[in-house]
Amino acid sequence: MYKKIFDSKNATREEWLKVRKLGLGGSDMSAVLGINQWRSPLDVWLDKTSDAVEEKESEPMYWGTILEDIVAQEFAKRTGYKVRNNNFTLQSEEYPYLLANIDREIVGLDAGLECKTANAFKADEWQGDNVPDAYYVQCQHYMAVTGKASWWIACLVGGNTFYYKEIKRNDEVIQAIIDTGAEFWRLVETKTMPAPDDSKACSEALKKLYKNSNGNVIELPAEYSNAVIDYLKIKDQLTELEAQKRGIENLLKDYMKDNEKATAGEHVVSWKTSKPRETFDSKTFKNDHPDLYTNYIKQGEPSRRFEVK
Numbered sequence: 001m002y003k004k005i006f007d008s009k010n011a012t013r014e015e016w017l018k019v020r021k022l023g024l025g026g027s028d029m030s031a032v033l034g035i036n037q038w039r040s041p042l043d044v045w046l047d048k049t050s051d052a053v054e055e056k057e058s059e060p061m062y063w064g065t066i067l068e069d070i071v072a073q074e075f076a077k078r079t080g081y082k083v084r085n086n087n088f089t090l091q092s093e094e095y096p097y098l099l100a101n102i103d104r105e106i107v108g109l110d111a112g113l114e115c116k117t118a119n120a121f122k123a124d125e126w127q128g129d130n131v132p133d134a135y136y137v138q139c140q141h142y143m144a145v146t147g148k149a150s151w152w153i154a155c156l157v158g159g160n161t162f163y164y165k166e167i168k169r170n171d172e173v174i175q176a177i178i179d180t181g182a183e184f185w186r187l188v189e190t191k192t193m194p195a196p197d198d199s200k201a202c203s204e205a206l207k208k209l210y211k212n213s214n215g216n217v218i219e220l221p222a223e224y225s226n227a228v229i230d231y232l233k234i235k236d237q238l239t240e241l242e243a244q245k246r247g248i249e250n251l252l253k254d255y256m257k258d259n260e261k262a263t264a265g266e267h268v269v270s271w272k273t274s275k276p277r278e279t280f281d282s283k284t285f286k287n288d289h290p291d292l293y294t295n296y297i298k299q300g301e302p303s304r305r306f307e308v309k
Helices: 013-020 026-032 041-049 059-079 120-126 133-146 171-189 200-209 222-256 282-288 290-295
Strands: 002-007 083-085 088-092 104-106 111-118 150-157 161-168 261-264 267-270
Touching: 002 013, 013 088, 026 041, 026 133, 026 171, 041 171, 041 200, 059 083, 059 111, 059 150, 059 161, 088 133, 111 120, 111 133, 120 150, 120 161, 133 150, 133 161, 133 171, 222 261, 282 290
Parallel strands: 111 150
Antiparallel strands: 002 088, 083 104, 104 111, 150 161, 261 267
16 A cells, blocks of 8 residues: 655656655665666665755756656557556555655556666667666566556667566565665664665765865774775786786787788677877967966866775
8 A cells, every 4th residue: 555645746856856855766776776777775875864955857867757758658559558647756655665656557457657768779678578677676666665466667769669568566576675675764764874885876976975085094993904905906806807908909919910800700809090089288278378278277076086005
């Protein structure tokens, strides 16, 4: 069972984002489970524990919203099912930390519809019965909140290829969503930061969280000594592998000589000549036009360099 806690039909984006802080939505859950390539658990935790509402709508997000209705209409056209909007934020009554903002309900079926768009480079993720893991979890999350038996997903790929598939309810995945969601929400309520992971999204989140160094020196606890040793070992291994890679590359280049491509079975080795890259000589410009140079200086964001010696 679930209840409607917010009507987004005439609300601002800021108001909707504030309501999202009351629990975990479908895209949040894929990040919490570590299968969202754009967000980490730390990103979600920072969002839920902060009063700030700063999420900017990216270009893909904007077009995803614009094209949502077109995807829903095409799904209805191809399947014969009737769909209807659901503008509410839904909250599970049994697990109130689980929220859902669903794209469409399917009339006459115990099912909902998730509408997506993707660029052409993502086409392989939609072949056959495939659905990207993050979207699979998102749909299971919506079934956890609504209790529905299945969820359909429709996606316009590359602007010219349309996929639609039914995702059956998976109670094992739903139980994992419920249990992991509960553990994570306790971290939110107690303001306990989740452990960092190895994702690029986590790296970016840590950069935002700790923007500036304060000049102080601290002693790492004993349990962190192994992490430092492991880091240096991996760094040495990467250097060695990079050298091996460069050696193979030089071997192939020497055999190819002036030839642009070589084949080895199904593999193609390419060594093309690229056009000279144009660069701006800022040093000379600064010397010749110091006043004008100053007018075009743009201050960048502060950054911190990580290093282990």
